[in-house]
Amino acid sequence: MDEAEKIRRAKVDAAEQAAIAGIPVNILKRYKAAQQRFKARGGCPGCGSLILSMHRGDCPTNKDDLY
Numbered sequence: 001m002d003e004a005e006k007i008r009r010a011k012v013d014a015a016e017q018a019a020i021a022g023i024p025v026n027i028l029k030r031y032k033a034a035q036q037r038f039k040a041r042g043g044c045p046g047c048g049s050l051i052l053s054m055h056r057g058d059c060p061t062n063k064d065d066l067y
């Protein structure tokens with residue numbers, strides 16, 4: 001491997017590390033946006049829960065979400 005290739009690979013590695021580090025922030029933003037849309041739609045059609053991925057009792061939608 002020559003120097004240019006080593007530098008190129010180091011840059012790719014650094015970019016990958018930065019992308020990995022950024023994922024939790026993106027997930028959090030997406031979750032918050034999804035949560036807001038979910039609430040705006042009136043929550044879960046099965047149990048009326050307004051919190052995404054949280055259901056009450058034996059909610060039929062919750063059961064569907066498992067598979």
Ligand SMILES: [Zn+2]
Binds near residue numbers: 047
């Ligand atoms: Zn539900």
